[in-house]
Amino acid sequence: xxxxxxxxxxxxxxxxxxxxxxMAAGLTLVFGVMGLINLAHGSLYxxxxxTAAAVAGATGxxxxxxxxxxxxxxxxxxxxxxxxxxxxxxxxxxDQVLATFALILIFSExxxxxxxxxxxxxxxxxxxxxxxxxxxxxxxxxxxLTIIGxxxxxxxxxxxxxxxxxxxIRIRAxxxxxxxxxxxxxxxxxxxxxxxxxxxxxxxxxxxxxxxxQSVQVGMGEPVLILAFVVIVIGGIGSIKxxxxxxVxxxxxxxxxxxxxxxLFALFMDNSAAQTTGSALASMLIYILMAVVLVWRPxxxxxxxxx
Amino acid sequence: xxxxxxxxxxxxxxxxxxxxxxxxxDEPFTITLATRVxxxxxxxxxxNIALGLGGLVSLGHAAFFGIGGYEMGILASHAQSYxxxxxxxxxxxxxxxxxIIWLVAVLASGLAAxxxxxxxxxxxxxxxxxxxxxxxxxxxxxxxxxxxYGGEDGLSIYVRNGFPGLxxxxxxxxxxxxxxxxxAALWLSARLAASEFGLALGAARQAPRRAETVGLSPYxxxxxxxxxxxxxxxxxxxxxxxxNRFVSPTMFSWQLSGELIVFIILGGVGRLFGPVAGAALFIxxxxxxxxxxxxxxxxxxxxxxxVVLFARGxxxxxxxxxxxxxx
Amino acid sequence: MxxxxxxxxxxxxxxxxxxxxxxxxxxxxxxxIHAIIGPNGAGKSTLIAQIxxxxxxxxxxxxxxxxxxxxxxxxxxxxxxLARTFQISALAMEDTALxxxxxxxxxxxxxxxxxxxxxxxxxxxxxxxxxxxxRVGLADQAALRTAELSHGQRRQLxxxxxxxxxxxAFVMDEPMAGMxxxxxRQMTAFLEGLREEAPILLVEHDxxxxxxxxxxxxxxxxxxxxxxxxxxxxxxxxxxxxAYLGEDA
Numbered sequence: 001x002x003x004x005x006x007x008x009x010x011x012x013x014x015x016x017x018x019x020x021x022x023m024a025a026g027l028t029l030v031f032g033v034m035g036l037i038n039l040a041h042g043s044l045y046x047x048x049x050x051t052a053a054a055v056a057g058a059t060g061x062x063x064x065x066x067x068x069x070x071x072x073x074x075x076x077x078x079x080x081x082x083x084x085x086x087x088x089x090x091x092x093x094x095d096q097v098l099a100t101f102a103l104i105l106i107f108s109e110x111x112x113x114x115x116x117x118x119x120x121x122x123x124x125x126x127x128x129x130x131x132x133x134x135x136x137x138x139x140x141x142x143x144x145l146t147i148i149g150x151x152x153x154x155x156x157x158x159x160x161x162x163x164x165x166x167x168x169i170r171i172r173a174x175x176x177x178x179x180x181x182x183x184x185x186x187x188x189x190x191x192x193x194x195x196x197x198x199x200x201x202x203x204x205x206x207x208x209x210x211x212x213x214q215s216v217q218v219g220m221g222e223p224v225l226i227l228a229f230v231v232i233v234i235g236g237i238g239s240i241k242x243x244x245x246x247x248v249x250x251x252x253x254x255x256x257x258x259x260x261x262x263x264l265f266a267l268f269m270d271n272s273a274a275q276t277t278g279s280a281l282a283s284m285l286i287y288i289l290m291a292v293v294l295v296w297r298p299x300x301x302x303x304x305x306x307x
Numbered sequence: 308x309x310x311x312x313x314x315x316x317x318x319x320x321x322x323x324x325x326x327x328x329x330x331x332x333d334e335p336f337t338i339t340l341a342t343r344v345x346x347x348x349x350x351x352x353x354x355n356i357a358l359g360l361g362g363l364v365s366l367g368h369a370a371f372f373g374i375g376g377y378e379m380g381i382l383a384s385h386a387q388s389y390x391x392x393x394x395x396x397x398x399x400x401x402x403x404x405x406x407i408i409w410l411v412a413v414l415a416s417g418l419a420a421x422x423x424x425x426x427x428x429x430x431x432x433x434x435x436x437x438x439x440x441x442x443x444x445x446x447x448x449x450x451x452x453x454x455x456y457g458g459e460d461g462l463s464i465y466v467r468n469g470f471p472g473l474x475x476x477x478x479x480x481x482x483x484x485x486x487x488x489x490x491a492a493l494w495l496s497a498r499l500a501a502s503e504f505g506l507a508l509g510a511a512r513q514a515p516r517r518a519e520t521v522g523l524s525p526y527x528x529x530x531x532x533x534x535x536x537x538x539x540x541x542x543x544x545x546x547x548x549x550x551n552r553f554v555s556p557t558m559f560s561w562q563l564s565g566e567l568i569v570f571i572i573l574g575g576v577g578r579l580f581g582p583v584a585g586a587a588l589f590i591x592x593x594x595x596x597x598x599x600x601x602x603x604x605x606x607x608x609x610x611x612x613x614v615v616l617f618a619r620g621x622x623x624x625x626x627x628x629x630x631x632x633x634x
Numbered sequence: 635m636x637x638x639x640x641x642x643x644x645x646x647x648x649x650x651x652x653x654x655x656x657x658x659x660x661x662x663x664x665x666x667i668h669a670i671i672g673p674n675g676a677g678k679s680t681l682i683a684q685i686x687x688x689x690x691x692x693x694x695x696x697x698x699x700x701x702x703x704x705x706x707x708x709x710x711x712x713x714x715x716l717a718r719t720f721q722i723s724a725l726a727m728e729d730t731a732l733x734x735x736x737x738x739x740x741x742x743x744x745x746x747x748x749x750x751x752x753x754x755x756x757x758x759x760x761x762x763x764x765x766x767x768x769r770v771g772l773a774d775q776a777a778l779r780t781a782e783l784s785h786g787q788r789r790q791l792x793x794x795x796x797x798x799x800x801x802x803a804f805v806m807d808e809p810m811a812g813m814x815x816x817x818x819r820q821m822t823a824f825l826e827g828l829r830e831e832a833p834i835l836l837v838e839h840d841x842x843x844x845x846x847x848x849x850x851x852x853x854x855x856x857x858x859x860x861x862x863x864x865x866x867x868x869x870x871x872x873x874x875x876x877a878y879l880g881e882d883a
Contacts, residue, residue: 006508037433039565087616093433094364098572099615101565105608113602226444226561229437237434283452287445291426294438298429448751501752503740503759510737513726520686520724522712522741621722 003141004138009259010252015144017251018151023228024235024243025158025257028200032238033174033195034089039100040080041203041228042221048073048204049211049220050111053120062125066208073204074197081196086189104222112218119215122208149250153200155244162240171195175238230286234293236303245301250286256286311627315580322348322583323486330479338478339550344583344590346546351570351582352492353539358568359499359577361532362512362588363428364436366564370423371416373450373559374559375544378412380462387465405470405484408545417448417534417542424533428526440499440561447559461555468549471600475549486547489583492539497579499535507531540567573614575621637700639803639833640716645684645694648775651854652779654680655691656857661745662803667825667834672854678837681854682807685835687711688717699802711740717801717832723788725780731791732776735763738798770824786817793824801832810840822846845869853877 027041030044048069056065071140080103088096124143131139169188174195182188207221214220231250235242269277293301309403322344329337349370357363385401392399402408427438451459467475475481499505511518511525518525549552557563566589574585592610596603618625638661647655654677660714662668672678683689687708695704703711712718717738725734733753739762740747753759767773770790775783783791789809796804809825810818822843825834829849838844844851845865852862855877861868868874 031433034323037436084612084616091615093436094572094576095615095619097364097366097436097565099612101569102611103606103616105604109602109604109608113605140327199407208535222561223444226440230441233434233437233441276452280449280453283448284445287441290438290441294426294429298434307483382882498750500753501754502749502750503753503756506733506736506753507740507747509729510726510734513728514724516720517726517795519708519726520712520718520720521737521795522709523737524707524709 004136005259007134007136008140009255011140011144011148013252013255014248015148015151015251016255017248018148018155019210020224020227020231020251021151021155021208021244021247022202023224024231024247025155025240026202027225027228028232028235028238028240028243029171029195030199031232033171034192036085036088037093037096038085039097039225040103040107041199042223043104043224044073044077044200044203045207045221045224046107046111046218047076048155048207049122049216050115050120050207051204052137052208052211053122053216054115056122057120062123062128062212065122066205069204069208071200073207074201076204077200078193078197080200081193085196086192089192098177115218119217122188122216124146124212143212150205150209154205158240167191167194227286230290232300233290234300236300239300239302242300242302249289253286253289254282257282261285309627311578311580311623312512314584314626318466318580318583318587319490322587326479326482335478338482340590340594340607342478342482342485342550343547344587345482345489346543346550347567347570347590348583348586349485349489349492349545350540351567351574351586352489352496353536353543354567355536355571355577356496356499356583357529357533357536357616358571359581360505360508360512361529361536363529363533363536364568365427365439365533365536366436366561366568367423367439367441368537368540368567369559369561370443370446371540372419372544372547372563372567373446373554373556374416374419375412375541375546375556376548376554377450377456377462378415378541379408379468379545379548380464380525381456382408382411383464383468384456384462393398403468405468405475405549408468408549409488409542412541412545413538415546417538419541420534420537421530424530424537428529428533440564443559443561445463446569447556450556450559454532457555459556461553461557464548464552464554467552481550485550488542488546492542493541493579493583500579504528504531569611571621573611575622575623575627576619576623578623581621581623588622636664636787638697639699640835641697642681642684642685643695643697645681645691647680647684647689647691653857655684656693658854658857659694659860660852660859662833662835664833665854666849667829667836667847668795669836669838669848669851670854671838671841671844671851675856676854678854679807680857682805682837686805692788704881709741712799715799715802716805717796717799717803717834718805719792719796719809721811722862723792725788725791725795727781728779729781730777730779731767731772731794732760732763734780734791735766735772735794735798736760738766738795739763739800741799748851749867762798763794766794767791769797770794771820786813789813789817789821793821795877803832804828804834804836804838808836808838809836810838810843818843852855 023041023045027038030036030038052065052069053067053293056062077222084099084103088099128143128146130142132142132145134140162171174191182226227250231243231246234249235246258279261282265274265278310458322341326338326341354365354368357365382401383403386403392401427435456462461584469475470484475479507518507523508528511523515525544558570582570585570589573588574581577600592607596606614621640662642658642660644657645655646657646660658681670678680689684691687706695702698714698716736753736759739759764776767776770793772787772790772794775787780788793809810821813821817842825847828834848865850862850864851868853860853868853874860877861871861874
């Protein structure tokens with residue numbers, strides 16, 4: 001294996017990691033602040049992707065498409081919070097699972113109704129397409145590099161938001177003690193709507209960005225949602241830092257596992273057997289990683305609360 | 308008999324009467340639908356032992372359903388190609404015999420539940436939900452990427468497996484098999500709920516600190532409930548694969564895990580016959596709404612939302628009213 | 635003198651910089667009620683948690699019936715006969731009072747759980763539970779769901795569950811909490827008769843009850859035992875009055 005290939009795969013892992021982070025950050029905030037498990041978070045990812053594809057198709061502008069995706073996902077998130085989610089805060093997790101599962105059915109079939117069953121395609125704009133040459137002569141797609149940049153910028157922005165802004169203080173207060181923040185005179189229901197819409201917007205943005213690499217189709221959100229769950233379990237619920245570390249860990253494990261395991265098995269198996277065994281095991285690798293973290297630290301890497 | 312008792316009896320009789328009528332009227336498709344209800348209800352009864360009795364919201368029971376399905380697919384495919392599963396260190400051959408397939412399904416899925424449960428039960432609440440979901444997904448991706456048994460395309464079995472003395476290809480006889488197994492699982496589930504184990508498990512769910520201070524270990528109680536639950540759902544998976552004579556990675560899909568929970572909620576959480584009522588309603592809706600609109604899942608979603616938000620007792624709760632204390 | 639039933643020897647437990655138990659030693663002898671008192675934050679809950687197994691002490695050891703139980707889990711200690719009641723009732727609210735009372739009798743030391751026999755048709759288990767309910771005065775409420783019981787009745791049920799364990803010692807966390815004056819009086823009378831059956835380590839804020847019941851009292855302040863003695867000794871102790879009873883000496 002060449003070092004170039006290796007670095008390329010590390011970058012790919014990083015790219016999928018930061019996108020996972022955008023998903024996981026919203027989920028972990030919503031859980032940390034409102035105590036809600038939201039299965040429909042993947043639907044917001046899908047809403048972002050479809051909106052971006054539709055707007056890009058109509059206007060030809062990728063930047064406009066991204067903004068529309070952010071806005072549509074945030075709006076969908078706010079509406080869902082106002083209509084359904086806020087009735088679920090006091091319910092047990094089973095009710096939350098069921099109601100948000102119902103939302104997935106509604107979102108997915110609704111999208112299929114509007115856009116049909118065929119995948120849409122979102123094209124990478126010209127100014128972001130093609131490879132760039134990195135130091136060391138490595139060719140890497142500019143678009144993926146841009147995604148990494150956007151993801152890291154947003155991560156930095158989120159840390160700033162949580163650490164230094166008024167909203168962030170309220171969010172942290174909400175994680176610590178719901179009654180306290182009511183006592184501080186904060187309008188909780190407004191705060192909840194904002195946090196939920198913020199998480200939704202991040203998911204929608206991730207959907208739009210990834211939509212340009214993969215196809216945009218109904219059901220695209222759930223596999224990412226489940227990966228984001230793995231990220232949260234590894235990182236610890238409610239921790240943005242945990243979400244970032246977990247996401248990058250999962251992204252790298254997934255990509256590098258697919259590369260290394262077949263090569264590893266090829267050392268003592270014939271090539272085709274190594275290929276199948278290696279890639280089958282690689283598909284399980286992140287879950288094995290999750291299991292290891294569970295045994296070692298059931299509350300996750302940065303989870304404060306003992307689970 | 309209590310009101311819930313009458314409702315249960317009516318459900319049970321209905322599930323038997325519909326296919327019998329269909330058999331007399333020569334409507335094999337309806338028999339197949341009823342068989343689907345019986346099998347999915349069986350899977351739900353299994354899940355209900357973890358979820359209803361143990362309070363363990365598992366979003367990964369498709370793992371056990373799929374293991375049951377693949378176990379049957381693997382054994383039967385080796386039997387139909389006359390190639391042994393393995394020869395060293397000892398010979399294992401495929402089989403087309405249902406009782407053996409069932410036994411292996413129960414053991415294999417129970418073992419998987421033991422491993423998944425031992426890990427997942429180290430946590431609780433929302434972690435548990437996410438982890439079981441993730442483990443379910445792990446099996447899904449493994450089934451897709453493991454080419455030996457069909458990978459993404461799944462595995463077909465040409466002839467339904469056999470049961471001594473019965474013609475399993477006859478829809479009504481296969482229904483009878485599934486119905487008897489469902490009845491056995493319901494009986495087992497009722498006995499467990501009323502037993503010392505059920506009482507202890509209920510205490511571990513409602514007041515875990517109390518359970519510990521009377522010498523019970525919530526972890527072990529839950530793990531045992533999870534294993535029994537997974538084993539029954541695995542058995543249902545083997546039957547489901549036999550019904551379709553086909554198994555594919557979709558048996559492992561997270562949607563299936565979600566639907567199993569939906570059966571329980573639609574029917575009524577913690578009710579013995581909840582999964583039966585829920586599965587029957589689900590299949591009926593799928594059949595009729597699915598006939599009306601291609602997008603029937605929207606209506607299903609809305610119905611589910613309404614049930615969760617406003618009718619938490621499910622169908623049986625709606626009909627039987629609030630549960631009263633029983634002596 | 636016979637060996638104490640329960641003996642705590644120099645246990646310490648810190649949470650970060652906060653020292654919740656600082657070398658606490660005390661024992662519980664056959665036939666006595668030993669009360670632990672102290673202001674809020676004195677470390678009473680932490681002490682109970684360590685005795686019952688919920689927390690592992692950083693240092694020190696705990697013996698029960700002459701056996702080192704420091705490393706045992708909560709259920710293992712309960713199976714040896716250490717019965718605990720909670721300050722805030724921990725009961726299966728959907729189940730009946732009778733079902734709750736049966737819980738203590740499910741694990742008669744080292745036993746196994748039944749899987750098939752309906753628990754309510756188990757006459758021995760039922761009798762044990764009914765007797766316990768009768769003793770605490772809840773026989774008429776046996777078939778009621780716990781959620782339907784009053785607060786005071788739930789407190790009584792807490793005790794009944796502990797009784798069915800046939801314990802060798804009780805650890806009671808504020809059994810009078812939230813009971814009215816009449817309820818407290820009844821509970822006091824009941825605990826009075828219970829000490830012969832098994833000794834009681836009693837954490838209680840109700841000083842009337844403590845002074846009426848306790849054979850010995852240990853005073854805990856900031857995680858340390860500042861005094862152990864009879865009611866008269868504790869009442870007379872200048873240190874205790876300064877530190878806890880808030881009187882100017």
